[in-house]
Amino acid sequence: MKDRNRHALPALWVLAAALASSPAAAQTDEASQAAPEASSDGGLGEIVVTATRRATNLQDTPVAVSALDANLIERSAPRDLGELAAFVPNFSAATVTNFNAASFAIRGVGQNSIIVYFEPPVAVLVDDFVVSSVQTQLLDTFDIEQVEVLRGPQGTLFGKNTTGGAVTVRTKRPDLDSVGVEGRVMYGSYGTTRIQAAANVPIIPGQLAFRGVVGYEYSDGYYKNGACYGPVVAFVPSKFAGAEGCGDNENVGGKDVWNARAKLLWEPSPAFSALLQYEWIRDTSESVPGVNESLPGQLFDVLGVGAATPPGGDPLDYAGISNRNDALLFMEKGHRISVDGAYLNMDLDVGLGTFTSVSGYRKQESRLPSTYPNQAPIADDGEILSLFDASRDDDRTTWQQELRFASNLSGPFDFVAGGFYQKEKIDFCVNQILGFQDLVSPPTPYGTWNQTPYILCNAQKSRSVAAFAEGTYNFTDQLTLTVGARYTWEHKRWYGRQQVFIPQLTGGAGGINETLDASVFNYSQGVLQIVDKANEPTYRASLGWQATDDVFLYGTYSRGFKAGAFNDQIGGFAPFGADEAAFREAASATRPEKADSYEIGIKSELLDRRLRFNLTGFWVDYSDLQKQIVVPIEVNGLPFQLTRFFNAASATVKGIEAEATAVPVDGLTLRAVLGYQDGKYNDYVTPIPAGYDLTTAPLDRLPKWQWTLDGTYEIPMGGLKMLLNGNVAYTARNLSTQSIAASSENTYLNARTLVNASITLSDVDDEYYVRVIGRNLTDKRYAIGSQVVGGLWANSQYGPPRFVGVEAGVRFGSR
Template sequence: MKNSRRLALPALWVLAAASMSNPALAQTPAEGEGLSPSEQNAQLQDAPEAEPAVSEAGLGEIVVTATRRATNLQDTPVAVSAIDQGLIEQASPRDIGDLAAFVPNFSAATVTNFNAASFAIRGVGQNSIIVYFEPPVAVLVDDFVVSSVQTQLLDTFDIAQVEVLRGPQGTLFGKNTTGGAVTVRTKRPDLDNIGVEARAMYGSFNTTRLQGAANIPIIPGQLAFRGVMGYEYSDGYYKNGACYGPVVAFVPTKFAGVEGCGDGENIGGKDVWNARAKLLWEPSSAFSALLQYEWIRDTSESVPGVNETRPGQLFDTLGVGAATPPGGDPLDFAGITNRNSNLLKMEKGHRISVDGLYLNMDLDVGAGTFTSVTGYRKQKSRLPSTYPNQAPVAADGEVLSLFDATRDDDRTTKQQELRFASDFGGPFNFVAGGFYQKEKIDFCVAQILGFQDLVSPPLPFATWNNAPYLLCNAQKSRSTAVFAEGNYKFTDQLTLTVGGRYTWEKKRWYGRQQTFIPALAGGFDPGLSIGEALDASVFNFPAGVIQVLDKANEPTYRASLGYQATDDLFVYATYSHGFKAGAFNDQIGSFAPFGNDLDAFALAASATDPEKADSYEVGFKSEFLDRRLRLNVTGFWVDYKDLQKQIVVPIEVNGLPFQLTRFFNAASATVKGIEAEATAVPVDGLTLRAVLGYQDGKYNDYVTPIPAGYDLSSAPLDRLPKWQWTVDGSYEIPFGDHKVTLNGNVAYTARNLSTQSISTASDNTYLNARTLVNASITLADIDDRYFVRAIGRNLTDKRYKIGSQVVGGLWANSQYGPPRFFGVEAGLRFMTE
């Protein structure tokens, strides 16, 4: 605690010195009011890609759409942060997860063993890859809800603005959440100008990134096309250097006594293509239609990690769980089997493909604007992994998969939203509409439990190392909602906002207990074979499949009171009630613990109840010193009820310890804290910014249906770093027709819980505290038509965990963030006038 407070002092000092920033779009003071959504989008699109400008009027206005209207951040009565193209360029993030450093109490990591987003806000977050789990932090791209955490770590090249709304959402934004929402707005086509934008970057680990965009007016002023494409490749920053052995076996096996190490090659590399094609039609100032096609093909290598098995765990006893040697660099001792047989296909990597089609339309009818958001998104994921991250144990040409598995799913999402935003010109206005989402997920996991061959006799028909153990289930879901929010200006200074949404959720789950391939049809056919895990889908083999229905009808609501105390000071108070829908668990049926009792299986497969949150906020937004200083502060208190806890539950299979991830509405909790952001431009060319987040939370109660080994209510909340701060500065030095921009930042995140066990507190895993230092130097022409940038990330070469878990009495493993990185980026942009 003392160290955390001491580390937070630099940010507190910066706050006191008024050297803080709220990174956002620079706008002229009068912009954003009384505009249709199409005009708002154009306004956001046309914002300069630079730091907030300083003029005689001071800092430019920040325009956000947190209320479904273009409003000035400084009189918007919600806790929202905005990040613009200028900051994104200078920070040179790998994806939107890196932008969390610029948002208070927003934590970004990855799900252990996956390149999947693990976002957390104010004490609730996602730390599981479970495909049916509803993330407490939603991600929306151009108003379409991206429901899969596997594709939420978006590339930032085509992004115009990111807004992070903290606290329960749902009244106005898509799916309901208890933590918050990340709304991403991509760049729109320009109707009048031909344009080209291109960037190329090369850096450490043979990292190569190529990005380009072209804008072509087809009918000037009415119809335009924008095409965007990007490619990223790297060798990976891990080394396949884990060692093992001599292997101990309790039964006769050819693997007994063998030992060795990995080949030391780089592993964990990236190989990703992505593209967007956009067609914007505006036949008049009253109507616009934006049609988009999204395309992603990700064939990155399977995610490696570091085995951190502890003394006494089974894999340590078997001699296959060697941890990093004392004093060794964990990145040099990662492990992966790269096994291709028995459905794994690991050398093909974590394969993800996305095809999406979206249509956003706005119609201004004078009294207001109708907006329609229509979307269809199809995602396929094939995710083979070596879960213990051990070295590839081999004997007689055969690789031993101690615990390898591939998690494969097909997901189809359809969405329709229709809303109306009034523009009456008087004291009262409102936004109202309806939302509909339909989704189908087909899921199978094929596990290879080769460690069983070291401790038990082989199966009657094969060894465990050559018999995929299949768990398949599926879900069809539908979410329907109506919503409305109105605001009334009692005076020019005092505004009341009240809104609500009512949601109908319906989910149907299909599941079958885990089984081997020969038993898929209900009998036992040794000749039965399949080509990939999803060939065993519950829809292809219905024998033993059960169905479980879940329904929930829930309200969300919000009330805000805003008061413009002076021209430079806005104060507000907000109360909001939100919920997150109940969820099924894709791991129910693992190890077939229910036998032939399908009723018990169906009961265990039941969905959780909705999770609920009541949030209270008070804050102020201010500007001083002729608008050269902007300081925004929010205090909050959130009460969570029926928290959906992902509990690591120990079980025993064939006399050996295992674990399952189970979902329970197990707890209630309270989280309170402070969030602060500001911008200061003390002299022309120098922009100082900082972000400070403090949050403190505790469980009020924590009870699970399964007896716990310790007092769970004493555990820390998941993904709740007590302190988070960032100090950032940019200095622009003009000379002639060129300029040099120096940018640097220091970002601190406190230690926080990654996964929790119910058996013993010693099995809890944590993401360690970290302080990361990044910098860039940019040489550009004065009009930003071309640039060369040197990039440095994690300059102190910090080792820090981004995912960690303990698997009962078997093993422990972690993923680590990238080490020190250096890169050079060059780019150009051309636009006709």
């Protein structure tokens, strides 16, 4: 394991103690800004959402949207944004195999791949800025005011590549009138320590205020590096032949993450506000381990290096990682991710409406070394055999500008109109050490495979421009029609060369210090450029009817699209200088993916607002789906695989989504979520291998059933109160990766039922609290990422085992 900077922990405890001893005396009104679950009369409070780019009541908004406020987020104590998926129907959250990256799916579309040029069909926006990299979408949930999940294609107002839906996150704004402090300290299973703090300071009361937020999370990891191997079989002479053993059984997969936000809010008049933010993330968590699950007959099983968990064994005890630090891997440094972002949100009320500007710049650097087969290191005389180790490194810069106008015409018609611009540059390299080749084939011209880095680099410059407008006309106080359209211009330029050995770049004169030194912009020999363009209209129409004071009905049609994309793996396993025409054809981008969605819904509040029940039925037709296929290929007479993407599928997904919240008696709040979805391919014939029909295959990341039951009960105790919360969440089995070789090699995320609970003791004003947190109380083992790699191996990541922790917090301030 790498050094985990334990010296940082005492300083954090001192920070938390200092915050807790602040002389402020009364609670700020931040909590009141969140949508309340219960009103003062004992019924349910109003929930305000911004799904239509203006503040509206959830119950008369003709959009399938779920809102999760700060109160729900706090008491459910999620690790990250992905764990909130349990409270949203047909929203499935997992991770990309071998990475701490989000794999979100809604209504049959999601992203399972880490490919840097593929934008996920479920968009994530933080304060209206699009976070395009799945590597940083699993956000820390501290200091979040509200999360809204919009289900289905968002063809007008959130139209950038959202065929599945959008997750919009609104962080807490500075308070112009209150000095406030909020802090939490948590310690729990597998050495988990989390410290989070926020401070609010008015600089010019009523006009200018600052809010600073900082968080740190550390854990030892819940895997053991206990994978075993051998005796190793070699088909050519190898010093590793006959070796056998197991890993060192150390904890692996630990987290080490700092994050911070600095916010400055200026409101010189009621008509104008400007929110300036700076985002900072430094993630040096350990490389993500996993469990080898190779099947009999796969190459790694034949070689004796693909041992799976023994019968009856705990897969978490048999994870594997090589921890190799030479050959450009630097695995002791872990998965290093740094983010620096600056954002400016401005609103100007001109009487007839409000102009809104969203400007942002975000720079992300990722260095992600991994042991892909998840096997323990095989060593001889100090040399570690990397069966298939690789480091994926990328630098990404994103610029975004959105300008929109939301009218306030005081009549039957209002509209939202605007424009969107995003520019992005990505520089990518992957360094691979293919040591297993030394067991089956001769060495490279430059030495053994195990000591010769194999480098694949490419880059992309992209631009997205869109104009949009959506208008709402009230025929009567009860009947409303909304119609909108968006037109998007996408332009992408890809630069790439075929995979080469390091000596081919350096003339055999030496190595390269850092992988990105091999960028296509630094070594231009053999680099090609390919341009892809797409101009697409998308649109939405919705009819809403307030049938009674308590019942709202709506029907919506919407079209969304996801732009074509390049594959960062193109160029692998091809001779340097191979046929240019063939390379260009293989490297070409996919066509845009399209979705046509039809839905009807009912939103109701009954029993004097003690019961809220919302139900949606939907039907989505997807065309030109961008599907990931693992294509078997042969290199030097040996089986290999290459991940390819095609527009080879059309599909239909239909289902229902139900949400209910009830306050049957004062102090008790119950929530229930139910999602059902069923999908099938209408056409799925792959061009490579030609004519391979997968029409009867299951759709990936489409759990048929998902449900959650959640309850919170508040017990007054004089000057104190106790809050009891518990939930049970079920997600059905769903396909993770599709094998083109045999359906028996498909990998699945197994069905799971997770039980979580918390007990909170606080004062009546919520200024101080102590909370006991329990997650996965039945200690369920379940895959959160799984893949098959052609005829080579299969491997999986698993969700955390039982977790028990104690959290203490303070929240107070003064006006």
